[in-house]
Amino acid sequence: MTIRRRLVLLSAVAVAMAIAIASAAVYVLVRSGLRAEVDTALRQSQNKAYVVGAGAPSPDELLGPLPGKKVDEVVRVALPSAKFGDATGIAQLVTRKGSVVASVSGGSPLPTSDLGSVPAIGKAALSDRHVKGVHLRMLNTRLPSGEVLMVARPLTEVDRTLRSLLWVLLAVTLGGIALAAGLGVLVARGTLRPLRRMTASAEQVAATQDLSHRLPEGGRDEIDRLGASFNQMLSALEASREAQRQLVADASHELRTPLTSVRTNVELLARAPDLPGPERERIVTSVGSQIQELAVLVGDLVDLARPNGIDPEEIVEDVRLDLVVADAVEAIRDHAPGHAFAVDAQPCTVSASRPRLHRAVRNLLDNAVKWSPPGAAVEVVVGDGEVTVRDHGPGIADEDLPHVFDRFYRAPAARRLPGSGLGLAIVRQVAEAYGGTVVAERAETGGARLRLRLSPTS
Incomplete structure (x- = not known):
C-alpha cells in the first residue's frame, strides 16, 4: 500500500x-x-x-x-x-x-x-x-x-x-467518512508533493548518474529538512565521485613515471646481457629503488582508499604520543643523517592506532627533512595531544597553504624533490579519522610549522 x-x-x-x-x-x-x-x-x-x-x-x-373502603368491579x-x-x-x-x-x-x-x-x-x-x-x-x-x-x-x-436520530447520526457518520476521505486525498496530495519531487529526482539521478541535480529548498518542515538532507547526500556523493576520479587520474599520472622507468631499465638489461658489472649493478639498484617507490606509492593509495583511512582490523587504543614521536625520530635519523632534531616532549596520551599514528608523525618529519637545509635542526614539540614540527626551509607560499594536505598536490618548488604528494594527505586522513585536526602555517622567523592535534585522553 x-x-x-x-x-x-x-x-x-x-x-x-x-x-x-x-x-x-x-x-x-x-x-x-x-x-x-x-x-x-x-x-x-x-x-x-x-x-x-x-x-x-x-x-x-x-x-x-383507604380504611373501610370497598373497590367493586x-x-x-x-x-x-x-x-x-x-x-x-x-x-x-x-x-x-x-x-x-x-x-x-x-x-x-x-x-x-x-x-x-x-x-x-x-x-x-x-x-x-x-x-x-x-x-x-x-x-x-x-x-x-x-x-x-x-x-x-x-x-x-x-x-x-x-x-430518526440514529439514521441522522448514521448519515452524518458516513458523510463524515466520505468527506474525510476526500479531504485526506487532498491533504495527502499536497503533503506528498515534495516527496514525489524527491522521488522523481532520485529516479532521475539513478537514470542519468547526474549528481549535480538538487531539490529546491527554503521550507522548515520535516519534508523540507529531508529534501535538504537529500541535497547534502548528493553533494557528498558528487564530491566523493570527483575525489575518486581525481585520485584515479593523479594515481595513474604518478604511477606512469616509475613504471616507465622500471620497464626501460628491465628492457635494457634484457637487450644487453653483456653490460659491464658496474653499469649492470647501477641499473639493478635503480630498478630496486623505483620498485620501492612504487611499493610506497601503492601503500599510500591503499591507505587513502580506506573509509576514513582506518583499517577495520587495526586496534585503536590509548597511545603515549610522546613515545610515538620518539620512535619516529629515531627511525628517520637513519635516512636523514645530515639533519638534527630538537625534541621537546611532554608525556600525553591519545586514542588512536599506534602504527597509523606513527606513520602520520613520520610523514610530518619526512616533510620537514625534505625542506630543511643541511645542518638545520628540525624542531619537534609534543604536549597536550599536539605534535608541532617546524623546519627552517623557505616556508610555504600563500597560494600553497590551502592545498598543503591535498592528495598529490605538490608546490612548484617541490616538483624537483622526491615524493608523490600523498604524505601530508595521509596525515590529514589520520587526524580526521581520530577526531583531530592538522594545520600548516608559516613560522615567524622563516620555515614552515605543521601541527597535528588529537584529543588527549589524560
Whole structure:
C-alpha cells in the first residue's frame, strides 16, 4: 500500500472513530433526556391518579390509607386529562388481594408479573414493558393501604425520535467518512508533493548518474529538512565521485613515471646481457629503488582508499604520543643523517592506532627533512595531544597553504624533490579519522610549522 493510500485510510478511520464516538455520545444523551422526561411525566401522572365509580374514594384518599373502603368491579382508575401535545398514559390499580382495577380509558391491562419487586410503601419502581406490540414505560408505586398503583406511558414517540436520530447520526457518520476521505486525498496530495519531487529526482539521478541535480529548498518542515538532507547526500556523493576520479587520474599520472622507468631499465638489461658489472649493478639498484617507490606509492593509495583511512582490523587504543614521536625520530635519523632534531616532549596520551599514528608523525618529519637545509635542526614539540614540527626551509607560499594536505598536490618548488604528494594527505586522513585536526602555517622567523592535534585522553 502506498503512503498516499495509507494517509487517506488513516485519516478516514480517525474521522470515522471521532464521529462514531460523538454520535454515540449524542444518541445516549438524547435517549437519556427523552426517557427522563417520560419518567418525570409518569411521576406527575401517578401523583394525580384517581378512582371513579361506585364507592370510589376521592383523589386525596387514593394515595392515602383507604380504611373501610370497598373497590367493586365497576370502579375504574383515571388520569387527569392530558395537555395538548402530551402522550396519553393509562393507570391501573392492583388491590392487596391481587384484583386489578382497570383504567377508565380501557385498553389492554398492564402486566402484573413483577409486582413482587415493587419496593416498600412510598417507593417507586420504573421498568420497560411491551404490551401487544406497544413499548411502554411503567411506574409502579405501593400505596400506604397496600395497593399497587401502576402508571404507564407509551414510548412510541421516543422510539420514533431515537430511530430518526440514529439514521441522522448514521448519515452524518458516513458523510463524515466520505468527506474525510476526500479531504485526506487532498491533504495527502499536497503533503506528498515534495516527496514525489524527491522521488522523481532520485529516479532521475539513478537514470542519468547526474549528481549535480538538487531539490529546491527554503521550507522548515520535516519534508523540507529531508529534501535538504537529500541535497547534502548528493553533494557528498558528487564530491566523493570527483575525489575518486581525481585520485584515479593523479594515481595513474604518478604511477606512469616509475613504471616507465622500471620497464626501460628491465628492457635494457634484457637487450644487453653483456653490460659491464658496474653499469649492470647501477641499473639493478635503480630498478630496486623505483620498485620501492612504487611499493610506497601503492601503500599510500591503499591507505587513502580506506573509509576514513582506518583499517577495520587495526586496534585503536590509548597511545603515549610522546613515545610515538620518539620512535619516529629515531627511525628517520637513519635516512636523514645530515639533519638534527630538537625534541621537546611532554608525556600525553591519545586514542588512536599506534602504527597509523606513527606513520602520520613520520610523514610530518619526512616533510620537514625534505625542506630543511643541511645542518638545520628540525624542531619537534609534543604536549597536550599536539605534535608541532617546524623546519627552517623557505616556508610555504600563500597560494600553497590551502592545498598543503591535498592528495598529490605538490608546490612548484617541490616538483624537483622526491615524493608523490600523498604524505601530508595521509596525515590529514589520520587526524580526521581520530577526531583531530592538522594545520600548516608559516613560522615567524622563516620555515614552515605543521601541527597535528588529537584529543588527549589524560
